[in-house]
Amino acid sequence: MSKQKRIAVDLEKIAHLVNISIPVLCLVFALLGYFVSFYFHFLTVGFVLLTGLNFFFRHVQKKHALLSNFGLVAQLRYMLESVGPEFRQYLYSSDTEEKPFSRTERSEIYQKAKGIDSSSAFGSQLLFDEYEIKLRHSMFPKNKKDIPTYKLVLGEERGIDSAYTLKKTIMISAMSYGSLGRNAIQALARGAKRAGVVMNTGEGGFPKYHLMEGCDLIFQMGTAKFGVRNQEPTLNEAKLEALAAHETIKMIEIKLSQGAKPGKGGLLPKEKITQEIAELRGVPMGKDVVSPPHHEECVDIASTVKFIRRVQEVSQLPTGIKLCLGQDQELRALVREMKSQSVFPDFLSIDGAEGGTGAAPKSFMDDVGVPLFHALPVVTRILIEEGVKNRMKLLCAGKLINPGKQFMAFSMGADAVYTARGFMLAIGCIQALQCNKNSCPVGITTHVEHLQGGLDIENKAQRVVNYVNSLEHDHIEMLAAMGESSVRDLTFDHIYWEGKY
Amino acid sequence: MKKQWIWSGIAFFIVRFGLALILLMAGFDKITGGQMSVETFSALGMEPYGRHIIGWCELICVLLLSTNRWAHFGAGLTFSIMLGALIAHVTVLGFNIQQDQGKALAMFLVVFFGSLWIQWMRRQDLPFVGESFQ
Numbered sequence: 255m256s257k258q259k260r261i262a263v264d265l266e267k268i269a270h271l272v273n274i275s276i277p278v279l280c281l282v283f284a285l286l287g288y289f290v291s292f293y294f295h296f297l298t299v300g301f302v303l304l305t306g307l308n309f310f311f312r313h314v315q316k317k318h319a320l321l322s323n324f325g326l327v328a329q330l331r332y333m334l335e336s337v338g339p340e341f342r343q344y345l346y347s348s349d350t351e352e353k354p355f356s357r358t359e360r361s362e363i364y365q366k367a368k369g370i371d372s373s374s375a376f377g378s379q380l381l382f383d384e385y386e387i388k389l390r391h392s393m394f395p396k397n398k399k400d401i402p403t404y405k406l407v408l409g410e411e412r413g414i415d416s417a418y419t420l421k422k423t424i425m426i427s428a429m430s431y432g433s434l435g436r437n438a439i440q441a442l443a444r445g446a447k448r449a450g451v452v453m454n455t456g457e458g459g460f461p462k463y464h465l466m467e468g469c470d471l472i473f474q475m476g477t478a479k480f481g482v483r484n485q486e487p488t489l490n491e492a493k494l495e496a497l498a499a500h501e502t503i504k505m506i507e508i509k510l511s512q513g514a515k516p517g518k519g520g521l522l523p524k525e526k527i528t529q530e531i532a533e534l535r536g537v538p539m540g541k542d543v544v545s546p547p548h549h550e551e552c553v554d555i556a557s558t559v560k561f562i563r564r565v566q567e568v569s570q571l572p573t574g575i576k577l578c579l580g581q582d583q584e585l586r587a588l589v590r591e592m593k594s595q596s597v598f599p600d601f602l603s604i605d606g607a608e609g610g611t612g613a614a615p616k617s618f619m620d621d622v623g624v625p626l627f628h629a630l631p632v633v634t635r636i637l638i639e640e641g642v643k644n645r646m647k648l649l650c651a652g653k654l655i656n657p658g659k660q661f662m663a664f665s666m667g668a669d670a671v672y673t674a675r676g677f678m679l680a681i682g683c684i685q686a687l688q689c690n691k692n693s694c695p696v697g698i699t700t701h702v703e704h705l706q707g708g709l710d711i712e713n714k715a716q717r718v719v720n721y722v723n724s725l726e727h728d729h730i731e732m733l734a735a736m737g738e739s740s741v742r743d744l745t746f747d748h749i750y751w752e753g754k755y
Numbered sequence: 756m757k758k759q760w761i762w763s764g765i766a767f768f769i770v771r772f773g774l775a776l777i778l779l780m781a782g783f784d785k786i787t788g789g790q791m792s793v794e795t796f797s798a799l800g801m802e803p804y805g806r807h808i809i810g811w812c813e814l815i816c817v818l819l820l821s822t823n824r825w826a827h828f829g830a831g832l833t834f835s836i837m838l839g840a841l842i843a844h845v846t847v848l849g850f851n852i853q854q855d856q857g858k859a860l861a862m863f864l865v866v867f868f869g870s871l872w873i874q875w876m877r878r879q880d881l882p883f884v885g886e887s888f889q
Contacts, residue, residue, distance in 0.1 A: 284842070292799040295839055302838055307884070310884055316887075
């Protein structure tokens with residue numbers, strides 16, 4: 255049987271041909287330049303440079319085997335690979351398959367933020383036959399007029415004067431100056447002020463840019479205690495007291511761990527420590543700052559509870575803790591120790607392991623920590639079983655960007671929800687996945703001036719307001735459909751989760 | 756170490772602006788039709804378009820070399836022009852132009868090696884090859 259001949263592209267042969275052709279063409283143009291017209295030497299010069307480049311790829315550089323073996327043609331592979339994410343996002347990925355947020359999910363937020371209709375038609379794009387969580391509506395929907403205004407008082411259990419009343423079900427999750435640029439922080443803070451939502455400062459030290467717009471703030475104290483630390487990362491009570499005295503700082507959140515990298519402290523490289531950041535974070539310049547994996551004061555369960563009480567006493571503000579759930583029994587032990595010391599945080603924020611803008615090792619981002627919709631039922635069950643559900647408010651975060659997901663969290667026991675990326679999308683995030691590279695093309699997670707220049711603070715602040723208003727509108731619609739008066743009335747009975755509820 | 760860094764920074768600054776000054780004069784002379792430029796490009800059979808093209812390219816080099824951020828691109832373009840000049844001198848013009856005692860040749864060598872040196876100093880920023888030096 256004769257061997258069948260096919261027309262096929264043999265890249266190796268093409269590369270070989272190109273490698274020979276470049277110097278040959280160089281010679282051809284040199285001859286044309288000499289005998290026909292000197293203008294041909296423009297091409298001679300170009301091909302001399304290409305010959306040099308090809309020689310460099312093949313015989314000098316040692317980093318890339320592909321370039322060594324094939325020369326210039328292999329460079330095409332790197333060029334195509336570099337634009338791959340954009341091609342996949344714009345052309346090849348379907349509306350529902352991108353991660354972490356699909357185009358369908360992002361479009362809903364963009365439409366809400368722009369104040370335009372976000373309804374869709376002809377059926378859901380989701381895989382309805384697959385394993386999914388759904389919300390259960392009521393046969394007897396409520397009249398929207400009968401739904402009272404949402405109100406949640408944090409700190410009321412301790413009876414403190416500075417108890418804070420949340421008037422919206424959603425909050426802007428922790429994003430520091432550092433993770434976000436100046437303009438993005440100001441746009442979010444201005445929008446938060448107008449929309450009446452509270453904003454978490456993240457662990458970026460003194461929240462200079464958050465404070466500029468006058469919105470209500472939750473000051474987050476990470477393990478490095480930026481802004482309220484001594485030379486060592488221990489609590490400086492005087493600094494905390496001074497910070498808590500700011501009129502717009504309404505609450506303190508002690509971060510025990512975060513969803514992006516639970517159990518791991520961050521690293522602030524010395525190259526990124528500008529004069530301003532050194533001042534805001536209270537750290538020296540010219541030295542890497544390593545955030546410890548846990549608070550210096552919190553070495554075990556008992557000392558952690560003592561530290562919560564210490565911060566509550568110093569700050570005189572509603573004080574809560576934030577953690578990403580790891581081992582259930584550790585949380586149960588923590589709650590029991592709270593009962594034994596009679597010290598309770600005013601709120602408990604559960605961060606899902608879905609990650610966020612925080613840069614983290616991939617293994618931590620992908621494989622460490624319990625995802626929110628698995629953690630939240632466990633936490634709620636522990637709080638109920640230990641009889642302390644009414645001693646603290648339960649907040650949560652983790653990809654809760656749209657009303658449906660937020661209602662699932664409410665049904666699993668949350669009293670209010672955080673979202674960071676929802677608000678980032680609202681101010682124009684295009685999911686370029688460059689948060690850790692200081693090159694965010696829409697100027698949100700970057701400090702590069704010309705990139706930040708495109709982010710108009712006033713325009714984006716209005717989008718924050720629109721997003722909040724649209725979410726609130728949808729929350730009321732959904733509450734009415736589920737026949738309840740408040741998101742706090744939602745329970746596991748309102749969830750359909752195959753095999754679970 | 757720090758002292759060495761300061762001196763290399765000063766040298767880099769001097770070479771950048773030295774080249775920019777030479778190219779500014781050369782480019783201006785070509786665009787305005789200086790006698791020597793016209794004669795040179797006539798000999799090459801590129802008068803007047805070639806003269807204008809090279810003249811404007813040299814002025815673009817001046818602009819790029821004047822900025823710290825784009826200096827290596829300016830040096831790259833300068834080096835390309837110098838390659839063309841080298842071909843011209845080797846194949847057509849020779850090196851003793853109008854009996855100038857080799858002044859033009861000296862100027863050529865300064866610009867040729869100066870532009871190479873700038874690229875070497877900024878080798879990590881060069882497109883395609885920069886990564887290999889990191």
